[in-house]
Amino acid sequence: MAIRVYNSLTRRKEAFAPLHGNRVSMFVCGLTPQDETHMGHAKTYVAFDVVARYLRHKGFHVFYLQNVTDIEDRIIDKMKSTGRAWNDIVGQYFAEYLGVMARLQCTSVDVYAFATDYIDEIVEQIEGLITKGHAYRADDGSVYFDTTTFSGWGKLSGQKVEELRPGARVAVEERKRHPADFVLWRAQKPGEPAWDSPWGKGRPGWHIEDTAITIRHFGPQYDLHGGATELLFPHHEAEIAQAESYTGVTPFVKVWMHGGMVMVKGEEMHKSLGNYWPVTAALKLYEPEVIRFFLVNVQYRGPIDFTPELLDEAKRSYERLRETVRTVDAERRRAPESGKADRELRAATKKALADFDAAMSDDFNTREAIAVLFDFARAANKAIETGAGRAALDETAAAFRTVGDILGLFLTPAAGADRVDGLVDVVVALREDARKRKDFAAADRIRDALGALGIVLEDTRDGVRWKRK
């Protein structure tokens, strides 16, 4: 099914078509490693991980690039408050970030690009912008982008310059000619890390790194740019202004995607509000898979409220799906070649895959896609009760694996060697003998012992099935 994506630039859903064949160049704004990775990061990166996975599943060759802002005000603040080197701080928090991402199954990024590795490109771009009259040098050696020279300013956010309130959140720097202007190159202040440039020592402004990085990897134009909605203005607006002014190629990015925020009891999550959730804190309470499920159980554009009640609900919901996947696997081991409900099960599997795809192709509607999986799970459980054959169950299992690979869920527990499976079967058979003798004490002892090893026994109408937890 053709993919439709909501494009923030046009404010509607559009048919997705890459610029070059089936190659998709995708860039997502990465983080500034200067503190713990929090649930907001997790939501954004899980969402775009699913986007990349789904596009790849659909046969697109996706190159997923993410930047890392390794020099920025907050890092310098941290330097000052801790006395540590900037790259030491970055190294620590970026490593922590990678660990968290791995646990959340965010595996689709191809390249992490560090801003400071692109100083040459940044300088080159700024020089180009100055030459073309889009940027000016201030007295202290900083360079600013002159937004009055870019007629497209505001096209992404829908903002009109005259209607903005300068200084609503951050004080306007007095060196700027116009409040909308933004810094491209920040002159060094004593004690700050700095790089050489034609304008003296300094460091890149926040917005310029992204265009420097993407122009090097993708050229003047690319397919998808993702990020959280809070970055839409001014950050993404600034990227467009820089890139289009520098290259003259429009549009810089074909599709802009913005993800909703993580809220805590209806408030934005902030360290200063005391409602801050580092991912590691959440991981102490919930399995990574549950957190991932919680995050993909909403449409990416919507916000999500991060509360223990909703996490608990997500845990119970997810358990239902995961349990079904385990049941299907367990049944495959003991099912006869064919069963009464095979026809229904095959139809349900086919329908589930089609409906799942339809949901995902509609702006990556994971919420809808997961609703499809609940229907599928019920159909599968029902078929198993009626009697499903191995071949049909294999197809069901494969379908769950397919959708699980796209969502990053249903990780299969490490399967034991065949010999272990055989051994469990033997023990289960012995327990059945005990049950037939009504020796329930022995039967329960065996069940408990296996349970302690992560093997769960379930007595059903037609025999025992066992699963790995």
Next chain:
RNA sequence: GCCGGGGUGACAGAGCGGCUAAUGUGACCGACUGCAGAUCGGUUUCCUGGGGGUUCGACUCCCUCCCCCGGCACCA
């Protein structure tokens, strides 16, 4: 003030110009059952923020008002 996104059952949250308005959680009843677990069936609650319009028909499109969230110039 301006820009963007929203307001759907107890809660969370989809959808679509007309099908009993998904799905999950919760609650209740039933089936299965040595116990446990899992599962299945059923019931429960919204006619979709207020008002107006377009239409044979709107939750879905248009207008207006109210309310919530985010952004407004270095927050994922």
